[in-house]
Amino acid sequence: MNIEQTLKNLTTDEKIRLLTGDGAWHTYDCNGKIPKICMTDGPHGLRKVAVEKHGDIENSIPATCFPTACAAASSWNPEVTAAMATAIAQEAKKENVAIVLGPGTNIKRSPLCGRNFEYYSEDPLLAGKLASSFINSMQKEGVGTSLKHFAANSQETRRMTSNSEVDERALREIYLAAFETAVKEANPTTLMCSYNRINGEFASNNKHLLTEILRDDWGYNGAVVSDWGATNDVVKCFKSGLNLEMPDGSGFHTKELKKAYERGEITDAELDKWAGAVLKNFTELAERSDGATLTEVDFKAHNDLARRLEDECAVLLKNDGALPVSKDRDIIIIGELADNMRFQGGGSSHINATFKKNAIESLQDAGYTVIYTKGYSNDTDVTDTALAKEAIDTVLKNYQRNRTTILFFLGLTESYEGEGYDRTDINIPGNQTELLEAISGIVDQKDIAVVSFGGAPMDFSWEDKVSSILHMYLGGQAVGESVADLVSGVANPSGKLAETMPLEIKHTPAHRYFAAPHDDVEYRESIFVGYRYYETYNVPVRYPFGYGLSYTTFAYTDIKAPEVFEGNDIEVQVTVKNTGTVAGAETIQLYILPDKENFLRSAIELKGFKKVFLNPDEEKTVTIPLNARSFSVFDVDKNSFATIAGVYTIAAAASVRDIRLKTQIVVQGDKYFRDERDLFPDYFKPQPDGMDISREQFEALYGRPLTNFRNRRRGDFDLTCALGDVTRKSLFGRIFRLILNIAIGFMFPGKKKTDPSFKMLKMGLEEGNLEGLIANSGGMISKKLCDVLVLNANRHYLKALARFFAKKEA
Ligand code: BGC
DSSP states (O other): HHHHHHHHHHHHHHHHHBBOOTTBBOOOOTTTTTOOOBEEEEESSOBBBBSSOOOSSHHHHHOOOOOHHHHHHTOOOHHHHHHHHHHHHHHHHHHTTTTEEBBOOOOOOTTTTTGGGSSSSSSSHHHHHHHHHHHHHHHHOOOEHHHHHHHHOOOTTTTTTTTOOOOOOHHHIITTTHHHHHHHHHHSEEEEEEEEEEEEEEEEEEEGIIIIIIIIOOOOEEEEETEEEEEEEEHHHHHHHHOSSSSSSGEEEEEHHHHHHHHTSHHHHHHHHHHHHIIIIIIHHHHHHHHTTOOOOOHHHHHHHHHHHHHHHEEEEEEEOOOOOOTTTTEESGGGGGTOOOOOOOOTTTOSOOOOHHHHHHHHHHHOOOOOOOOSSSOOOSOOOHHHHHHHHHHHOOOOTTTTTEEEEEOOOOGGGGGBOOOOOOOOOHHHHHHHHHHHSOOOGGEEEEEESSSSOOOOOTTTGOOOEEEESSTTTTTHHHHHHHHHHHHHOOOSSSEEEEEEEGGSSTGGGSSSSEEEOTTTTOOOOOHHHHHHOOOEEETTTTTOOOEEEEEEEEOOOOSEEOOOOOOEEEEEEOOOOOOOOEEEEEEEEEEESOOOOOSOEEEEEEEEEEEEEEEEEEEEEEEEGGGGGEEEEEEEEEBBBBBEEEEEEEEEEEEEEEEEEEEBBBOOOOOHHHHHHGGSSTTSOOOOOOOHHHHHHHHHHOOOOOOTTTTTTOOBBBBBHHHHSSSHHHHHHHHHHHHHHSTTTTTOOOOOHHHHHHHHHHHSBBHHHHHHTTTOOOOHHHHHHHHHHHHHHHHHHHHHHHHHHH
16 A cells, blocks of 8 residues: 555545544544454454444354463463464454454563453563564464553553552563563564553553653554553544554544644644554555455364363472372362363453363263262352252262362352452352362362362462362363363373462562552562562462473483673573473473672573473473573663673573572673662562552652552542542432443343453443543443533532522622
8 A cells, every 4th residue: 555645545534533443343444445454352362243332242253262361371382372373363364353452461460460361471571472472473374463451551450540650670671571572573563552551641642651662662663552442632642652542432532633633733744644654554454464364264173272272281280199080080070160161251352162162071071980060159159058068978979089089170260350350369269168178078188189270370278188289270162171181191281380379468569559449559569570579588489480290200401501691692501301201391491590789689580481392201402592681670770771790690490499400600791870778778678478668668769759649639530530439529420320330230131240241341330531431432421421520529519509609699
């Protein structure tokens, strides 16, 4: 397409209209003058709605549901995300979808984020590499991607108004680093900005993020698209670097843009630049993808792929011998999660799976004699005594020591985690743990294996009651078949945790400042996210980052690295041998341990990894590259990364707490001049129960005054505020909210309050900001109405009453 020529063909109105989408999932076609493209969710499968409607997350066409990101990350294998991306791209082409909205690569700041299942890791290197391979592979098929949600979008609570206050160093080293890797290594077609504010500015109109860092520093040349309804102050958005508003904003933002153009706030040159960017990034994609459209997809083959990939993702957390289960043993399966399996999360990524075979059927197909007892219901946390009794009776009747294996299925059920809401603790339903306790009292512990599910760290304090734990995460539609593969030993578990499983929520670094009931979210733990915190402050954990067992064992025998790092890329070699009797795969993790510093630095950081498959007795030498960035920190004073000189230990490890081999390297580089030991002494003290430094200390680190949204008073409200906050301030508002809540009830007739889509919509209304609601309600909530709500919330009734009487008297 000749962009200049096409632009000449468009009217001013068409250029303005082109900046926002058409309906929920398309770009605008300028009255038929240019092709429109379709973009749709993502990330672990295709969610294309059957009939286009705003906010409909239920009725999508059947598609393969691959392991969700939390599971995929545990494979520690970029080929896993690459393989699923190729398959999803094929399904997208069949449906004429030009862009799949994924992958998501936000950092897991807390185990409680409701959307952790859609993200990869607490470590930016791992997250960035897996996202890059997903993007490269999908784009190779001619289908575009949307790397999301940019950035520091690590909680769902108040996701549309919250302000993530992150110091620049933590932002660049932790929260942006995975995005940076993916942008530089894979150049995603689009990048989706998040709903939240970052350091005071919404992501959608944050110039520092969208232009200074993304474009000027990283050299990104694709398009920034807003998360659905994330645009606030639309003119500012485009001036800050946004390229396309999605979805169509019900015409509201088009009007705002037009008014601004008429007032002369938008020049013709700007408009041409913005419309030109849409043409370049989206319309050209339509031309390219048209020729590539597929007509047939082998869904059976994709299901088999989903199964094979999940085989690589599941993590064997404990094994005192109950797994694998030999075929001459009988199996008693306990728990509804074996029947109605949890294999994905709720929200915009919810896939209408093509095949579903549960674990009971899959284990029977694998040749086991299986007895199933439900034991508990997935719909509640409360013990159903009849179900529990039936399970206990079944065990008492059928269990034979050493000849029966109890496979107990447990984990987080649907209502626990999903888009739009966070958890409040790491507990799993009480009805499951109570039953497990009872069962462990009547059988030999060595005959019990747990198969667990969940999209985020959860409580495993019951681990000493069982012999083995196989953690499937949310493993995609073929998870049942994968359970059979792993339980039988047809596949050997090789997943390793891409996040730490803490002992208790109070040990997690961010727990004091996570999901507060107001918009200020202070990232006081700074760079000490995940294992960086546990290792630096010696905090005990349940299962460490990088941990995972196998049915075989591996020996690390040799590490080779140059003695000096002079700035050029180097290679580290590690030799690993399979010392057991079955084939298996091991992920060799390469960490650096800087010398004791006088500035803030994690005691250990992941810098590379490589997964290898080894037959018994086989030995391989793997090569893992390191570069200047491996030894760098973000120097805030210089506004760039700097390689810090010193003596570093390079460690080859089987987990962050299982270092097998070490060598030293002298790094030539810069000196770091910020002596933080004096500036922030609290950071150097033990912090066993989450990071806690004073507000003043944090402000010093943050380098500017913190915002204070939590203390909004009358007069402070505007369209950026959450509907719930605004409406609570006036009687009219409260009545309005009540009516809305009744209306939602009608929209979801017969839905349980715990249903994830119901919960998401309800939270979205309560916590969504007014501007987003105007744009996304399809005309149901008008700007005038919201202006009245804001006016009401800002009004001082007593003063207004006094004025009224004063007027009357006069
Ligand atoms: C989610 C995105 C998703 C979009 C479209 C948003 O609410 O945050 O991840 O891609 O909706 O469904």
